[in-house]
Amino acid sequence: MSLGNIRSKAPTVADVAREAQVSKAQAARALGGYGSVSEDVLARVMAAAQKLAYRPNELARSMNTGRSNTLGVIVGDIENPHFGLALRGIADVARQAGYHVLLGNSDETAADEQDAVRVMLEKQVDGIIIAPCSSLPADSAHLAQILADGRALKLFDRGVPGLAVETIMVDFTASARQATLALLDAGHRRIAYLTSMTLDKPFVSSSELGLTPVAQRVAGMEQAFAEREVAFVPGLIKTRASSDAAIAAIIDDLFHHAVPPSALIASDSLIAMSVLRELGNRGLKVPQDLSFVMFDNFPWTEIVSPPLSVIAQPVYEMGREAARRIICDLRGEEAGVMPNFDAAFIPRRSIGQI
Amino acid sequence: MSLGNIRSKAPTVADVAREAQVSKAQAARALGGYGSVSEDVLARVMAAAQKLAYRPNELARSMNTGRSNTLGVIVGDIENPHFGLALRGIADVARQAGYHVLLGNSDETAADEQDAVRVMLEKQVDGIIIAPCSSLPADSAHLAQILADGRALKLFDRGVPGLAVETIMVDFTASARQATLALLDAGHRRIAYLTSMTLDKPFVSSSELGLTPVAQRVAGMEQAFAEREVAFVPGLIKTRASSDAAIAAIIDDLFHHAVPPSALIASDSLIAMSVLRELGNRGLKVPQDLSFVMFDNFPWTEIVSPPLSVIAQPVYEMGREAARRIICDLRGEEAGVMPNFDAAFIPRRSIGQI
DNA sequence: ATGAAAGCGCTAACAT
DNA sequence: ATGTTAGCGCTTTCAT
Numbered sequence: 001m002s003l004g005n006i007r008s009k010a011p012t013v014a015d016v017a018r019e020a021q022v023s024k025a026q027a028a029r030a031l032g033g034y035g036s037v038s039e040d041v042l043a044r045v046m047a048a049a050q051k052l053a054y055r056p057n058e059l060a061r062s063m064n065t066g067r068s069n070t071l072g073v074i075v076g077d078i079e080n081p082h083f084g085l086a087l088r089g090i091a092d093v094a095r096q097a098g099y100h101v102l103l104g105n106s107d108e109t110a111a112d113e114q115d116a117v118r119v120m121l122e123k124q125v126d127g128i129i130i131a132p133c134s135s136l137p138a139d140s141a142h143l144a145q146i147l148a149d150g151r152a153l154k155l156f157d158r159g160v161p162g163l164a165v166e167t168i169m170v171d172f173t174a175s176a177r178q179a180t181l182a183l184l185d186a187g188h189r190r191i192a193y194l195t196s197m198t199l200d201k202p203f204v205s206s207s208e209l210g211l212t213p214v215a216q217r218v219a220g221m222e223q224a225f226a227e228r229e230v231a232f233v234p235g236l237i238k239t240r241a242s243s244d245a246a247i248a249a250i251i252d253d254l255f256h257h258a259v260p261p262s263a264l265i266a267s268d269s270l271i272a273m274s275v276l277r278e279l280g281n282r283g284l285k286v287p288q289d290l291s292f293v294m295f296d297n298f299p300w301t302e303i304v305s306p307p308l309s310v311i312a313q314p315v316y317e318m319g320r321e322a323a324r325r326i327i328c329d330l331r332g333e334e335a336g337v338m339p340n341f342d343a344a345f346i347p348r349r350s351i352g353q354i
Numbered sequence: 355m356s357l358g359n360i361r362s363k364a365p366t367v368a369d370v371a372r373e374a375q376v377s378k379a380q381a382a383r384a385l386g387g388y389g390s391v392s393e394d395v396l397a398r399v400m401a402a403a404q405k406l407a408y409r410p411n412e413l414a415r416s417m418n419t420g421r422s423n424t425l426g427v428i429v430g431d432i433e434n435p436h437f438g439l440a441l442r443g444i445a446d447v448a449r450q451a452g453y454h455v456l457l458g459n460s461d462e463t464a465a466d467e468q469d470a471v472r473v474m475l476e477k478q479v480d481g482i483i484i485a486p487c488s489s490l491p492a493d494s495a496h497l498a499q500i501l502a503d504g505r506a507l508k509l510f511d512r513g514v515p516g517l518a519v520e521t522i523m524v525d526f527t528a529s530a531r532q533a534t535l536a537l538l539d540a541g542h543r544r545i546a547y548l549t550s551m552t553l554d555k556p557f558v559s560s561s562e563l564g565l566t567p568v569a570q571r572v573a574g575m576e577q578a579f580a581e582r583e584v585a586f587v588p589g590l591i592k593t594r595a596s597s598d599a600a601i602a603a604i605i606d607d608l609f610h611h612a613v614p615p616s617a618l619i620a621s622d623s624l625i626a627m628s629v630l631r632e633l634g635n636r637g638l639k640v641p642q643d644l645s646f647v648m649f650d651n652f653p654w655t656e657i658v659s660p661p662l663s664v665i666a667q668p669v670y671e672m673g674r675e676a677a678r679r680i681i682c683d684l685r686g687e688e689a690g691v692m693p694n695f696d697a698a699f700i701p702r703r704s705i706g707q708i
Numbered sequence: 709a710t711g712a713a714a715g716c717g718c719t720a721a722c723a724t
Numbered sequence: 725a726t727g728t729t730a731g732c733g734c735t736t737t738c739a740t
Binding site: 012013014024025028029031032034035056057059060061062063064065 | 732733734735736
């Protein structure tokens with residue numbers, strides 16, 4: 001016996017109506033909790049529903065109302081604990097507000113991201129929260145499409161230049177500056193930065209400040225270099241570090257240079273792990289051979305040896321806020337001012353003196 | 355201007371049909387890729403669709419076909435990297451097969467899990483993959499409901515006694531035995547085990563072997579104790595370790611005992627981190643004061659000090675297999691025999707001699 | 709407060 | 725190959 005057959009006999013509003021001896025419309029009103037229904041009818045309908053084990057078909061409901069009560073969430077890599085935490089925040093708020101979460105993975109590629117967006121629009125999600133994998137305006141037509149379709153959109157972690165969409169992100173300038181000052185004051189001059197993002201240029205000027213986290217981070221770095229009157233080396237900003245292989249290649253590149261970096265900043269924990277593993281393979285020690293700073297203050301960073309200097313960000317709270325704001329949009333409510341999410345530099349023993 | 359207004363003017367099959375000068379049915383056939391359509395009509399319809407920027411409404415499609423091409427995935431805690439990895443495996447396979455993933459969090463409570471299941475059934479998901487939070491048959495009526503509804507179901511990580519549903523899980527007996535032998539041979543006699551699950555009894559006998567991972571793990575432990583002719587202490591099996599507070603209470607309990615445990619096994623990385631933090635707070639050192647073993651071989655376990663002994667499990671592959679099998683079910687294809695997923699004990703320096 | 713009937717956007721059945 | 729006609733299960737007019 002096939003599964004489909006069984007499913008087809010699920011009771012509908014019409015069945016409940018018949019059982020309760022009322023019209024289909026009236027049963028629907030009672031079941032859906034809208035319109036006016038008398039006590040008597042309500043009771044009879046509920047009893048009938050109970051008896052038939054009726055359960056509403058949300059798809060049919062969405063077809064009429066135009067709302068699916070579903071939020072699409074697209075991240076670069078679900079496996080990344082950073083997004084895991086954000087997702088948890090989003091899911092917690094969404095569920096409490098009666099929204100569901102449809103998951104999408106972009107694999108940090110523009111093509112997959114566009115595909116995920118298309119699929120979600122077709123599924124009639126009410127809004128999309130996305131951590132865009134690219135800051136190239138050319139790669140963001142699909143984001144504009146979301147708005148054109150009349151759906152809500154919030155960016156997470158990363159902004160897109162030229163796209164006027166609320167972005168839930170930390171201002172990294174101060175913390176990046178602080179971390180860089182710590183490295184500079186320890187004598188470091190060549191400081192590398194690795195990110196999984198795709199950028200429009202190999203390095204960015206502060207003019208784009210406030211849009212991409214990389215721009216902010218680099219701006220913070222530049223600021224620190226300027227304060228200490230040291231020349232900034234933009235060539236050490238490395239993008240597309242989105243796989244072990246890519247990272248190994250970058251490390252290769254960095255260390256085959258005449259003057260390798262003496263410090264490295266990893267933009268997330270996956271990159272950090274990959275870098276640390278790669279350093280281990282090459283027999284390089286932290287902080288003796290390379291000082292190390294990473295983004296995200298995960299618990300394990302405190303118990304590794306040496307404990308890692310990190311830039312902490314309130315990821316879970318940001319996830320919650322992203323969900324809260326997009327749901328406010330959907331309900332036409334005022335979300336209020338965007339809170340400041342501050343990143344904090346936490347120095348530990350992974351930074352060595354030169 | 356409200357969002358809803360804009361959305362209402364999205365082009366439909368009827369619009370495309372009119373534009374292409376064909377019947378609605380024919381346009382639908384061309385767009386949906388079914389039935390027979392002439393070259394000429396296909397081209398005209400596609401051109402019209404392009405021109406109008408038509409995009410199908412998957413909800414409407416699902417209403418007729420009865421299939422939503424959506425898989426529900428319910429885990430205890432999305433934030434847990436174990437599930438993050440599993441989710442990645444599931445999402446990867448699902449997407450390649452044209453399925454979407456609707457996420458649900460159970461918070462390791464039966465009530466939330468039941469709620470998540472109900473919501474997913476209402477949303478007409480084709481199948482559900484779930485890591486059940488409880489092995490009590492009384493808590494699993496909602497799972498039976500899924501099958502009664504004619505939907506596909508796969509259990510992940512944990513089985514439910516009395517529920518004849520395929521479960522994708524590792525057989526932990528061998529690895530738990532191995533880990534326990536390592537601890538016993540190092541002189542340990544009081545070995546605690548912490549899990550976030552809810553069980554029907556405080557400890558389990560091997561009679562339930564093969565169903566819950568806890569049963570398997572405990573069975574492996576018992577086996578090791580028997581081999582070394584040491585009396586097993588069932589009171590050290592601690593369930594419901596699903597929050598920092600709960601874990602702190604358990605540690606309290608364990609160490610206020612006349613004879614505290616000399617070794618501890620954590621059933622997942624979140625528990626492990628929480629325990630390690632708690633031990634740190636109390637000034638207890640691993641392995642001097644407590645030997646430590648945890649499940650899941652995450653990268654950071656190798657670079658902490660001391661490196662942690664772990665029981666590795668192929669989580670990502672299991673996620674992939676779960677998705678593959680449930681999709682086979684949905685398509686009426688043969689999934690083949692369930693592969694053996696073996697857990698491997700990897701001894702590192704977190705086990706001390708007594 | 710209630711009911712009849714008309715849709716939502718699509719696919720399916722039955723013609724031709 | 726194409727068109728016509730019914731639906732899917734629900735909400736929403738519009739009557740009454």
